Amino acid sequence: MKIWRGLAAICSVVLALTGCASPATPAGTGTLTVEVAFYPFQFVVERVGGDAVSVTSLTAPGSEPHDLELTPKQVASLGTADLVVYQVGFQPAVDTAVEQAKPARVVDTASFLTMRSAGAEPSEQEGTAGTSGLDPHTWLDPTNMVTIAEHVRDALTEARPEQAATFAANTRRLVDDLNTLDGDIKADLTGCAIQPFITSHAAFGYFAARYGLTQVGIRGLEPDVEPSASRIAEVQQIARDNHVTTIFFEALVSPVVAQSVAGDLGLRTDVLDPLEGITADSRGTDYREVMRANANSLKVANQCS
Incomplete structure (x- = not known):
């Protein structure tokens, strides 16, 4: 009995100090970690993912996203995230960090949205966002947000297939809200x-x-x-x-x-x-x-x- 109690005490100390013997989180449990470039993508991921996601924005509220610089900790977090949502060509620091960190899954909105040319605005003479000469402000059209939501749904479903029905239902509600918003703005203007x-x-x-x-x-x-x-x-x-x-x-x-x-x-x-x-x-x-x-x-x- 004394030997057993001694072994138990040793085991308890090892667990407390290292945690190495703790069981791994079973597949399909716990929240999915999602890193987003800035607020509009946070809004979509939180609505689509619901309680299944923990979302962190790389751009702090009140900060100008065009000029974002990332800390080493933020860059490292991209490599361990279950999903990263961003838009190539808008924030060069994020583009570089994603290339370095190689996240498990990414949703790059520039890869599936139709990007507008900068056109004849003064940006042609006075600088453009990024180097592409394209207007990055895609999220200011609610129909683009619908498309983003659908891609986020698919990425979260890939990461957590057993919650596909929840992600789909959340997306339908969000799409309904965005379509209503779009119709209301059309009526206003x-x-x-x-x-x-x-x-x-x-x-x-x-x-x-x-x-x-x-x-x-x-x-x-x-x-x-x-x-x-x-x-x-x-x-x-x-x-x-x-x-x-x-x-x-x-x-x-x-x-x-x-x-x-x-x-x-x-x-x-x-x-x-x-x-x-x-x-x-x-x-x-x-x-x-x-x-x-x-x-x-x-x-x-x-x-x-």
């Missing part, structure tokens, strides 16, 4: 007396194309590249010619240029949120609420019936 809307940087090309408006960016796709004097003069003339009422800026970018343009013309300013992160200052607590707020601001500014 019909019969607009003013077609152009002027933004501090050209993040809303997908949104404009979806809802029949025309985006005019003071800056190009990069929010931190200062516009030239000639670009500011061009934007001011567009505002005069089209009886624009409002110059839009965003929470994560300095409003100084937008306020200057508006002040010169005697126009008001308002916020359009590119939904790269949710903060306490956001006009809503999630993707749908902020998209509705954007639509409402444009409905007022562009005098939509």
Whole structure:
């Protein structure tokens, strides 16, 4: 009996110090770890995965995602994640880290979404997001979010096949919500007396194309590249010619240029949120609420019936 108690005590100490004898987590149990590049992908993964996922965003709330730099710990986390969701060409640091870490599964939204050209916005002269010359702001069209959700569903199902029905049901609910959102925004932005809307940087090309408006960016796709004097003069003339009422800026970018343009013309300013992160200052607590707020601001500014 003494020998048995002694062995038991030794075993207990070893377990406490090392944990090596603890049984491995059985397949199909525990949460799936998912790393996402920034907020819109977090919204999708949390809705599709539900309680089965633990989601971490590489971009902290309130941080500018275009300029993201990763810590060694963040890079290492990509290698151990069950899934990584990102978009090649938007955040170079993430692209490089994914190549280095070689995650088990990735959803790269640029591999299946139709990417818009930067077009004739000032980004052609003043820098583009990434090096592709393509507009990365795909998530500002809710129909693209539907497609992203379906790919996330498939990736999570591959990782946890026994929960396929749950992921499918969650995706159907999310798709219904996104389709309702899309229809509501269309209804809000019909019969607009003013077609152009002027933004501090050209993040809303997908949104404009979806809802029949025309985006005019003071800056190009990069929010931190200062516009030239000639670009500011061009934007001011567009505002005069089209009886624009409002110059839009965003929470994560300095409003100084937008306020200057508006002040010169005697126009008001308002916020359009590119939904790269949710903060306490956001006009809503999630993707749908902020998209509705954007639509409402444009409905007022562009005098939509």
